[in-house]
Amino acid sequence: IKLNKKFTLPNNEGSSGFNDIEFVANPLEGTVAEPVTMVTGVDPITGDDGYAFGNLVYGDWVLEEKSEPEGRKKIRPIYIRMTTDREKDRLTITASYEENPTKPVFSKREYALQDSSSEKNPNSQGTVGSITNEKPTISLSTIHLNNNPEKPEEPTTPTPPTKDVTKTDKGESINEGNVALNSDFFYELNSSILKPNRQDTTNWTIHDDYDENFDRYNGWFKLYATTDFDTYKAGDELPNEFVKAEDKDGKVLFTAQKAFLDVVNKHKDKEVGFSIHASFYRFKASDEVLNTFIETVNDIKQDSNQVVTKTPKPEPHKYDLSKEKVDLTGDSLLDDDSEMKDRYAESNKDPFNDKTDNNEKENINTTVVKAGDTLVYQLWLDTRPFDETSKLTSLKMVDTYDKEALTLDTKKIKVYNAKGEDVTNLLKIEDTDKGLVIAANVFTKAKNSKGEEVSIVDTKKLPFGDYYKIDVPMTVKDSLKAGYEIINTADQQWTDSDGTDDHHITEKRVNKTPGAPTPKKEEPKNPVENVAAAVLPNTGDSPQMLIFKVIGWVVVLSVCGYLIYDRKKKNKTVDNGELF
The missing domain is CATH 1.10.287 (Helix Hairpins)
Structure with a gap:
């Protein structure tokens, strides 16, 4: 094997031989031999530098450059193979950059085998020479090897990082959708994809800026590969030790640890990417919750896309009706307050803001009632903002009715689901000093964010996601003075598994007793x-x-x-x- 080692001159203007560069040929499996070392020097015939020579026994070898001056790229390993066609008595020697022997080669010679130096092999056509007992050697064409200058590698801009939001781990995207109140969900933080032939990755972080006014980090995440690298396939779960999470001031900093960076740098010929599925908790309603993160790779920053979600606030209602079971499965009563822009604020400021000209016939709000009349307060407990994963330790309606004006029999109170079915047995009804309390009364066990076991409303028995309508019949007392105003309002209240309380008032309703007789006025005298x-x-x-x-x-x-x-x-x- 003859080598001619040269350095490429700047701007490819030419090349020059270079001495004292060491090459080592190592036998491949199946070839019994010792490694052969070749060092470049002066060609004894031409006088050129960069010449090296070595004898390899018959077999398969790999030739590698062991030393290289700084600033020059090493030569790739060269695979040298020798094979014999015994039927045609031909021997072939090849050189290739490919480890796989079936891949193309860049140098090839064939020789004819002869029993004696006087008799020619009839299959020698196309060969470059003969091999005899007197001349048992073959050779490749001189291998000219050029080392190009190393160009400083500019940082490869990775693909942009992306962000998504899902209800469950690896679930479908709910970006621009709803997150249930008092429930867990996931922010999905997808790193950029690092490209092959890159520099070492010395640092890799994701800084997630969530809105702490509405969301809380649950303190745990899952880590997944998004490309094939090392022993991992895209979608495989990675060890959590690869990334460290720190939650502070409404931001979670995820930092790639040394063990992960070592794997990333070991496979610089591969694309590498990962995804963090961080568990969060939505504890407060909002019309819009925004979220983004910043990724930093080797001090190069990139912003992710922005995701947006919303969480509606419960909208409980209260209606003042003349009878029970009014439209239990519909919403015909809702537009009775359409004349008010803000039904809650305006009715609580003055309940007479509800005009009667657009009310359903059963709606007797603001009308005159007499002693002995029955008022049916229909309360709407709103569970639509919640779902089956919402963790509530308490959910109730508190009705502060006028005890001086009305009498109540709690046994007559009925609760109906969205299908109009009686579910009164699932709630506890109490008439207390603070008002009438109608509360969920079916529970199951769960863990809160602190790991404590708590009792939460069992959503399998009392499903969330719709209105529950409560009919509360009350009777007007006969001891009221003329023109007495019977004012009534209610409040939906709930507590989550961490003890956070919240509430929403209903509309305020009013009725009036008949006024006193007007005294007869005397005609004026002359x-x-x-x-x-x-x-x-x-x-x-x-x-x-x-x-x-x-x-x-x-x-x-x-x-x-x-x-x-x-x-x-x-x-x-x-x-x-x-x-x-």
Whole structure:
């Protein structure tokens, strides 16, 4: 084997031989031989530098460059193989960069085997020479090897990182959708994909900026490969020790550890990527919750896309009806308050803001009621923002009805699900000093975020996701004064597994008892009547008062006589044509 080792000059202007570069040929499996070392030097024939020579016994070898000056790329391993066709007595020697012997070669020679130097092998056509007992050697064409200068590797920009949100681990995306209130879900943090032939990865972090006003990190995550590398396939779970998580000030910093970076750098010829599925808890409702993260690879930062979710707040209702079981499976009562832009704020400020002209016929809010009348308060317990994974230790409606105006029999209260089925047995009903309390009363065990075992509402028995309607009949007392206003409101209250309380009020409703009779107003009197009333004697007047009223009458009659005389005199003057 002859080698000609050269260095490529700048800008590919030429090349020059280089000495003292060591090559070692190692026998492959099946070839019994010792390694052969070749060191470049001066060609004894041409005088050129970079010459090396070595003898290899028959078999298969791999030739590798062992030393290389700094700033130059090493030559790739070269596989040298020798095979014999015994039927045609031909021997072939090849050189290739491919470890697989069936792959293409870059150098090839064939030789004819001869029994003696005088008899020619009839199958020698196309060979480059003969092998005899006197000449038992073959050779390849001189292998010219050029070492190109190493170009400084600019950091390869990886594919952008992406973010998603799912209800369950590896579940479908719910980006731009709803996250149930008081429930767990996952933010999916997909790293960028590092490209092959890259520099060493010295640091790799993902800094997730979640909104701590609505979300809470549960303190655990799962890690998955997104490409094939090392012994892992895309989708395989990776050891959690590969990444460390630190939660602080509404941000979770996920940092790749040395064990993971070692694996990444061991496979720089492979694409590498990972995905963090971080468990979170939505504890507060919002119309919009935004989330992004920043990935840093070797101090190069990239932003992920933004995901957005929402969590509706419960909207409980209260209606003032004339009978029970009104539209248990529908929502016809909802538009009875359509005249108010904010039904909760406006009705609680003044319940008479609910006008009657658009109400259903059974809706008697703001109307007059009499003693003995029955009012049916229909309460709507709203579980639509929750789902089967919501962890509530308490869920109830508290009705602060007017105990001075109304009587209540708790045995007559009924609770119905969205299908109109009676589920009263699933709730506990109590009339307390603070009001009427109607609470979920079926529980199961679960762990909260602190790992503590707590009792939560059993959503298999009392499913969340719809309204529960509660009919509460009450009777108007007969001891109320006229024009008394019977005001009523309710409040939906709930507590999650970590002890966080929340609530939402219903609309305020009002009824009024009939007013007191209006006193009859007297017709106004003329001046004479007023005077007569003042001077005419009345039963029970004292003697002094009688004398005073007689004198008064004399004065009144005298004044009246003078006025009559004066008027006649004036009329006579006008008749004679005199001016006055």
